Amino acid sequence: MSKPIVAIVGRPNVGKSTLFNALAGENISIVKDTPGVTRDRIYADISWLNYNFTLIDTGGIEPDSGDVILSRMREQAQIAIETADVIVFLVDVRQGLVDADFQVADMLRRSRKPVVLAVNKVDNYDKFLADTYEFYNLGLGDPHPVSANSKLGFGDLLDEVVENCDPEALEEEEDERPKIAIIGKPNAGKSSIINKMLGEERVIVSDVAGTTRDAIDTVIEKNGKEYVFIDTAGLRRKNKIKEELERYSVIRTVSAVERCDVAVLVIDATEGITEQDAKIAGIAHERGKGMIIAVNKWDLVEKDDKTIYKFTNKIREVLAYMSYAELVFISAKTGQRFPKIFDMLDAVIENHAMRVQTGVLNEILTEAVAMKQPPSDKGKRLKLYYMTQVSVKPPTFVVFINDKQLMHFSYTRYIENQIRNTFGFRGTPIHIIARERK
Ligand code: GDP
Ligand code: GDP
Secondary structure, rough: OOOOOOEEEOOOOOOHHHHHHHHHHHOOOOOOOOOOOOOOOOEEEEEOOOEEEEEEEEEOOOOOOOOOOHHHHHHHHHHHHHHHHHHEEEEEOOOOOHHHHHHHHHHHHHHOOOOEEEEEEOOHHHHHHHHHHHHHHOOOOOOOOOOOOOOOHHHHHHHHHHHHHHOOOOOOOOOOEEEEEEEEEEOOOOOHHHHHHHHOOOOOOOOOOOOOOHHEEEEEEEEEEEEEEEEEEOOOOOOOOOHHHHHHHHHHHHHHHOOEEEEEEEEEOOOOOOHHHHHHHHHHHOOOOEEEEEEEHHHHHOOOOOHHHHHHHHHHHHOOOHOOOOOOOOOOOOOOOOHHHHHHHHHHHHHHOOOOOHHHHHHHHHHHHHHOOEEEOOEOOOEEEEEEEEEOOOOOOEEOOOHHHHHHHHHHHHHHHHHHHHHHOOOOOEEEEEEEEE
């Protein structure tokens, strides 16, 4: 199951960023094996009790005054409704209830998404608690008093959030059909790819009722199978501040990637691979999703016999941490290699969910250890006892060893390569977790 997404919305200055940073705290970290990817302070992985979710701050560039506030807030709320499973609506006890709060509350209520109402800046219960009751008027249930500055009330708030993250509480039913997120920079050709697929294959109107989110899913039938495509485009029609566009595009990408099995990263061949591409790729890599890199607009590239080779090398160099990713050169204009995309999708979807028997794994482990001696330190040598696959999507293995200090990254990588030599696992990351057994 994918991790739920929780979004914070609210008027400017109610304390969204402060709350986000306080909740994220230490949790905002850069995944170590994703070099060059600095994470934006837009989303963070949070653990509370036994629950994990992704927290999103929809704030950012905000006007201080005027009519713009309301329209911007509507957009923020819309983004949250489209991308989140649970929405935290933050209000400010010191400013009290204002008209814009009612309007946003209205939108949220109509979306039928679970909403948790949090009243911020209750730094002192004696002084402010009584003032929180007026927020019952929003019709969103119990207001939860918090202080983002003083980190008060977080326990109750998070309890309420994870209660709403409970799979049974979430509307979306588990859908067996493979989900594919088309991600990439604006203008890379994401919409064109989906449109081309729509033109050539049978389109099925989504039969899942209700949420706005389904509206951005496209179901395509190919060779008797159904695929759900999640588009991350959109929101380009209005003139927006560049930073805001980028922020929304990151939010959409995180949300789409969270829900998908396989991400297709679309790169614009006329621009080559850029830093922004690497950033977007990092989001899918961190989340352990299957990965296909589609170099689009291949029809526009002047080619000689070395062009593909040069492109491949450059991409493999920049995205060295995802050497497992499949690579394909396409044109959304001509439909070049579109059948190949579907073949790749089938293979990657299968690999991402593949299970390997413990017996075979341990044959590989024994052989691997025999071929390359494990490292040692101060006379103590790494011992690898046993390995088993504990989950899929992505395939995750636990290897039992004598001492974690001795399990260097390079040896983990070596074991991974041995597994890949036998089973391939093309297109999917695999995770190896070391556990000590004394
Ligand atoms: P945002 O625009 O909603 O992201 O709001 P910010 O997080 O930037 O906070 C706006 C202002 O409110 C800042 O000056 C914060 O220091 C202040 N603030 C945030 N949380 C609290 C709180 O719990 N108590 C008090 N007293 N001030 C807060
Ligand atoms: P998105 O923002 O990623 O959804 O990008 P679009 O699908 O809107 O494409 C941006 C522009 O690139 C449009 O003008 C498309 O017609 C053009 N385009 C997209 N794919 C191709 C392609 O494969 N070849 C050519 N020549 N143009 C393309």
